[in-house]
Amino acid sequence: MLAKRIIPCLDVTAGRVVKGVSFVELRDAGDPVEIARRYDEQGADELTFLDITASSDDRGIIFRIIEQVASQVFIPLTVGGGVREVGDVRNLLNAGADKVSINTSAVLNPQLVADAAGRYGSQCIVVAIDAKQVTPGHWEVFTHGGRNATGLDAVAWAKKMQDLGAGEILLTSMDRDGQKTGFDLPLTRTITDALEIPVIASGGVGNLQHLVDGVKKGGADAVLAASIFHFGEYTVQQAKQFMASQGIEVRL
Amino acid sequence: MVDVAVVDYGMGNLRSVEQALRKVAPAAEIVVSDDAVTISEARRVVFPGQGAMPDCMRELDTRGLRDAVLLAARSKPFLGICIGLQMLFEHSAEGGVAGLGILPGKVARFAGNMRDAQGNKLKVPHMGWNQVHHGQHPLWDGIEQDARFYFVHSYYVQPQDASLVQATSQYSQSFVCAVAKHNLFAVQFHPEKSSTAGLKLLQNFVQWNP
Numbered sequence: 001m002l003a004k005r006i007i008p009c010l011d012v013t014a015g016r017v018v019k020g021v022s023f024v025e026l027r028d029a030g031d032p033v034e035i036a037r038r039y040d041e042q043g044a045d046e047l048t049f050l051d052i053t054a055s056s057d058d059r060g061i062i063f064r065i066i067e068q069v070a071s072q073v074f075i076p077l078t079v080g081g082g083v084r085e086v087g088d089v090r091n092l093l094n095a096g097a098d099k100v101s102i103n104t105s106a107v108l109n110p111q112l113v114a115d116a117a118g119r120y121g122s123q124c125i126v127v128a129i130d131a132k133q134v135t136p137g138h139w140e141v142f143t144h145g146g147r148n149a150t151g152l153d154a155v156a157w158a159k160k161m162q163d164l165g166a167g168e169i170l171l172t173s174m175d176r177d178g179q180k181t182g183f184d185l186p187l188t189r190t191i192t193d194a195l196e197i198p199v200i201a202s203g204g205v206g207n208l209q210h211l212v213d214g215v216k217k218g219g220a221d222a223v224l225a226a227s228i229f230h231f232g233e234y235t236v237q238q239a240k241q242f243m244a245s246q247g248i249e250v251r252l
Numbered sequence: 253m254v255d256v257a258v259v260d261y262g263m264g265n266l267r268s269v270e271q272a273l274r275k276v277a278p279a280a281e282i283v284v285s286d287d288a289v290t291i292s293e294a295r296r297v298v299f300p301g302q303g304a305m306p307d308c309m310r311e312l313d314t315r316g317l318r319d320a321v322l323l324a325a326r327s328k329p330f331l332g333i334c335i336g337l338q339m340l341f342e343h344s345a346e347g348g349v350a351g352l353g354i355l356p357g358k359v360a361r362f363a364g365n366m367r368d369a370q371g372n373k374l375k376v377p378h379m380g381w382n383q384v385h386h387g388q389h390p391l392w393d394g395i396e397q398d399a400r401f402y403f404v405h406s407y408y409v410q411p412q413d414a415s416l417v418q419a420t421s422q423y424s425q426s427f428v429c430a431v432a433k434h435n436l437f438a439v440q441f442h443p444e445k446s447s448t449a450g451l452k453l454l455q456n457f458v459q460w461n462p
Contacts, residue, residue: 002374002423003381003400040447045381045402076402076445087311093265121303123377123404124265167377167404169411196364200377221375251381251400 003251004215005045005222008229013053015061019227029230033068040073042236051081063095070096089116103128104143117165127166132174146174148250158191173203180206188218200224215248255280257294261312263303272444276455281365288320298325301335308335325354325436331457332438346407355414366424377406378423384418391437391456401441409457437460
């Protein structure tokens with residue numbers, strides 16, 4: 001049976017892994033290559049790197065990090081942040097990424113998703129959606145790390161991205177990100193039920209039960225978490241063992 | 253002489269295949285090549301693939317690599333990966349195109365609206381780590397029965413000849429995820445992204461003497 005995936009997420013800036021609360025207040029979590037290797041040893045199913053560097057001068061750093069990780073860690077690597085054109089997708093794939101995550105640029109230019117999927121295949125195009133509840137049962141898409149409202153309905157947007165060729169959706173609840181109160185389960189359930197492609201739930205994990213809920217109640221195909229792993233609260237292995245004990249199929 | 257040539261026909265990222273081969277065979281000469289002569293002369297050939305099958309077939313021909321791949325598949329240790337497995341067959345439902353026709357059979361798409369035993373939707377693409385139930389073959393040496401490998405695909409092969417089947421996996425239905433014939437071995441999953449089990453399979457391949 002297909003296993004539900006556990007994906008540690010590494011937010012990277014200036015060559016370091018950091019973690020913020022609701023996209024602000026960054027805290028240092030260590031060296032990306034070292035952390036990637038540790039999570040691989042603990043049995044992570046994939047790794048996601050988000051380049052949250054504000055200045056374009058530092059963009060080269062993420063390529064060097066991915067190159068180093070890809071030569072040592074043999075599990076799928078997703079990289080996002082600052083992807084604006086098909087050339088950016090190519091450069092990240094060439095550096096060793098297996099998938100590229102597109103967020104703000106998909107909103108500004110949806111054709112980018114179609115072009116990138118057409119050129120490199122849907123399997124390597126992840127569309128990241130940052131969603132915020134506007135009224136119960138309705139969520140809006142935000143961009144630029146959660147600063148800009150788009151007026152787009154998250155469910156309709158996710159479907160459109162699927163139709164344009166996205167192979168997977170990385171769904172982050174902006175209401176929950178960094179709050180450690182668990183995923184936005186109605187959001188996750190609504191999006192995953194609406195789509196044929198896999199959905200990664202993100203934003204809000206504070207304990208292992210939250211991961212279980214994301215899969216069982218949210219219907220997520222994969223769960224992404226950052227701080228519970230970075231600051232040593234749990235290992236990926238502990239997370240998987242707990243999920244297995246709750247009857248979830250995982251790769252142990 | 254090149255030990256392992258990874259066939260580059262311009263489709264997707266071959267870096268990870270190359271990196272994983274280097275990891276398991278540090279002393280070997282490994283090249284990613286779009287040159288028919290290099291591929292024809294290499295001791296072993298890896299035939300990967302990403303993207304859509306019609307594009308892969310077109311790009312293979314645009315680069316004049318069809319004959320080199322056909323020759324390698326018939327004459328030396330040859331490992332197909334993902335679309336590199338699917339292209340070995342006669343026909344694919346993806347774009348309705350003909351494949352290389354090295355193996356009899358076709359390529360079909362997973363059905364929509366598949367559900368698991370709990371009633372949850374089974375997504376397409378089939379993406380993630382699934383168990384591989386394998387038979388006896390030198391490439392499975394040291395790999396546990398039902399070990400998990402990383403998959404990402406929407407299409408799967410349906411070989412006509414059941415004796416070619418080297419492994420199956422389960423996604424709503426049982427599907428074939430590895431085939432072998434003489435010097436040829438091909439898998440649907442990505443050994444280069446399948447951690448320890450995947451590296452072991454690649455190591456077995458670089459040491460295989462069919």
